[in-house]
Amino acid sequence: MSKSRNFFLENIPLDEAWSRFITAMEEVWAWDEMPGEEVAVDEALGRVTAKPVWAELSSPAYHASAMDGYAVRSTDTIGAMETAPKRLAIGPAGPATYVDTGDPIPAWADAVIMIEQTQHIDEPDGGESIEIHAGVAPWTAVRPMGEDMVATELVLPANHLLKPVDLGALAGCGHAFVNVRRKPRVAVIPTGTELVTVEQARRCGLKSGDIIEYNSLVLSSQVRQWGGIPTRYPVVPDDYELIKATVLEAAAEHDLVLVNAGSSAGSEDFTSSIVVELGKLLVHGVAVRPGHPVILGMIAGFNRPVIGIPGYPVSCALTGETFVEPLISHWLGLPPREQPRMQASITRKLLSPIGEDETVRVTVGRVGERAVAAPLSRGAGVITSLVRADGIVRIPRFSEGVEAGQEVTVELYRTPAEVERTLVHIGSHDLCLDLLAQYLADSGRRFTSANAGSLGGLMALKRGDAHLAGAHLLDPATGDYNVSYIQQYLPGLPVVLLTFMHRQQGLIVPPGNPKGIGGLADLTREGLRFVNRQRGAGTRVLLDYHLGKLGIAPQQILGYKREEYTHMAVAVAVQSGLADCGLGIAAAARALELDFIPLEMERYDLVIPRIHYESDLLRPLLELINGQELRRAVAELPGYDTSHMGEIAGQW
Ligand SMILES: Nc1nc2c(c(=O)[nH]1)N[C@H]1C(S)=C(S)[C@@H](COP(=O)(O)OP(=O)(O)OC[C@H]3O[C@@H](n4cnc5c(N)ncnc54)[C@H](O)[C@@H]3O)O[C@H]1N2
Ligand code: MOO
Secondary structure (H helix, E strand, O other): OOOOOOOOOOOEOHHHHHHHHHHHHHHOOOOOOOOEEEEEHHHOOOOEEOOOEEOOOOEOOOOEEOOOEEEEOHHHHOOOOOOOOEEEEEOOOOOEEEEOOOOEOOOOOOEEEEHHHEEEEEOOOOOEEEEEOOOOOOOOOEEOOOOOEOOOOEEEOOOOEOOHHHHHHHHHOOOOEEEEEOOOEEEEEEEOOOEEOHHHHHHHOOOOOOEEOOHHHHHHHHHHHOOOEEEEOOOEOOOHHHHHHHHHHHHHHOOEEEEEOOOOOOOOOOHHHHHHHHEEEEEEOEOEEOOOOOEEEEEOOOOEEEEEEOOOHHHHHHHHHHHHHHHHHHHHOOOOOOOOEEEEEEOOOEEOOOOOEEEEEEEEEEEOOEEEEEEOOOOOOOHHHHHHOOEEEEEOOOOOEEOOOOEEEEEEOOOHHHHHOEEEEEEOOOHHHHHHHHHHHHOOOEEEEEEOHHHHHHHHHHHOOOOEEEEOOEOOOOOOEOHHHHHHHOOOOOEEEEEEEEEEEEEEEOOOOOOOOOOHHHHHOOOOOEEEEOOOOHHHHHHHHHHHHHOOOHHHOOOOOOEEOOHHHHHHHHHOOOOOEEEEEHHHHHHOOOEEEEEEEEEEEEEEEHHHHOOOOOHHHHHHHHOOHHHHHHHOOOOEEOOOOOOEEEEO
């Protein structure tokens, strides 16, 4: 069998891929629901019934008193009135007998009178009785036998996911054990010579090319969450025979084998060839993105399905959701999981290739009357895009994308109630916003932030896509920040300009400043490579302002046209040696242990439309900005000054 690389990736629509997979499983009975097994009821939470459950015993098993009081015959109480009370002697055979809530009522009784509605009388003859002032209807305050469950009655159907109350009902009607579907056993095999465990990384550090292995952690946790039993295998290096042997061993003992990475066309991507050798390759390449190079196949002999899961972490997690979850649900007799959905307006244009269903991760919030969805990073390696995602939007393969402002359906990872208490920030990003988010969480608010640069933030406010925008736009003419930009770009929109903090901008240089850079005047030096920020970024405006003052033209600077989108990206360019310096904030330099040459404290404001400024939703944010706690936390970060925090720098 050839061990050569497989360059051929198909583009099979998702429905077609599923139908091939299901047909192949049906042929060998691998698509059948899992068989049942008996488990004790106190072990059965989250399991799924394999058979209907019928009550063994009735509950209650006798006519029970529903109240503390006296059991009576209802006929003995007829005629009792406020003006003509009746007396009933207390005795074991009636006409009145004391019972507690839950006690069986005597066979002769058919009702209970609550103790508060009786008056106790000591009779002269030493006997006791009660006086009642109203008659009672039959079965008053009595829980008749079988009120809850009658023996032989259906208590739970088959294919029912057991909740805590279900377990109570099962025990209550006499079941100590319940027949539930066996949990599917799923092997999770991470492959890749570059992979190291997080423990190894902590012990020995990371060498260039090392990647911390965590996809198997994600996949096995997904499997467990969806009701299967994962086996997380140790990393198998990129060795054809080793991977093959592991897959075979796993197939013998599991219902499903997941092989992670090695799914595409690289020199060490063996999974598809191994599936061909061990059984049948059904699909290699599905028309979805991320997750395109997915492999679906069957291992002959054991008749086990195998899924080759792409290595990129986002592709891996989404392939789990797309293929593993529905399979486990089906085996357990459950319908595929359905996320709550909502309509939202997308905050920016998204282009998407025709021919592939694309899954875009978004944050979601409600800004005024509109729900808005802001796209997160589309990189298949950016696991934090899934961590931060409030939901996903699917762009169908027939479409070229969506326009800004277009309505889309979001499949939510959160509850709609969480979306309602979300503050949406679009604008320039700063570390302090993360701090703000932490503090806001204590007040029950979520804070999502999309980095669109200062001007991008103002544009988002104009479209009604955000509650607030962080901005640090210097006006070269006045030396003031943001005011003239708001007047120019947001005419007619009532807004409040609230100062958040001042932060140190300066030149980020390698440790020890090897090129001896002293300031912006040095940027024109022969051979010195600069890295710039994108147009519309406040930092870029600041640079241009100072270059103007120094009489330096952009053409004089090598790398002026090389643009990065965040402070961190600038710092990374310097750290990796791609540039000798870049303009950015002190915090970014500090994060990568780079040196920093201070240039100027710039003002960073929050631009907030008045309608949101005065809303209940934003009140905790204003309280934080005006309080001491957040101020102290920001002041502790290097390069920040909080002496103007909370001042109103303008309002319109
Ligand atoms: N020439 C082509 N190259 C690639 C194609 C293609 O069609 N033609 N497809 C791209 C797409 S799309 C994806 S998705 C990836 C899939 O890659 P593989 O499944 O072959 O996985 P690797 O290349 O081994 O790894 C990709 C990436 O993910 C990291 N990784 C792998 N396993 C883990 C793990 N267990 N935990 C954390 N991270 C992991 C790995 O180190 C790589 O960085 O292929 C594209 N290329
Ligand atoms: O399919 Mo890959 O998963 O797009 O990144």
